[in-house]
Amino acid sequence: MNAPAxxxxxxxxxxxxxxxxxxxxxxxxxxxxxxxxxxxxxxAAFVRSVADGNETVPTVVIDGVAHVNPPPRMVVDALRRG
Structure with missing residues (x-):
């Protein structure tokens, strides 16, 4: 079993x-x-650093990897993992 994200x-x-x-x-x-x-x-500075200088949200970090405006399904799957 994987650890929760x-x-x-x-x-x-x-x-x-x-x-x-x-x-x-x-x-x-x-x-x-x-x-x-x-x-x-x-x-806000972090989001700009991963979104080409923009404050694009939602930005989601999953296990240390930033995803700018990811599909909700990706986040649901990460949170349910474990």
Whole structure:
């Protein structure tokens, strides 16, 4: 059996893609670590560093690998792994 994935979801208020991702996860009872990039300047800088200088969210880090605007299914699968 694999260890559960370490998942961090970077998001911001008002982002429809973030709302979709968060709702998809919550409906399945899945709770990654969530970071609001508007409240955390270091998190915003990280997102820019992996998204070609943009604050593109959701950005999800799964086991240390950043994914910019991944499909919700990828995140659900990572959180259910284990």
């Amino acid at each position: 370490e998942v961090t979801l970077y998001w911001r208020p008002g982002c429809p893609f973030c709302m979709r991702m968060r709702a998809t996860l919550r409906l399945r009872g899945l709770r990654p670590r969530e970071v609001d990039i508007w409240k955390d300047p270091d998190a």
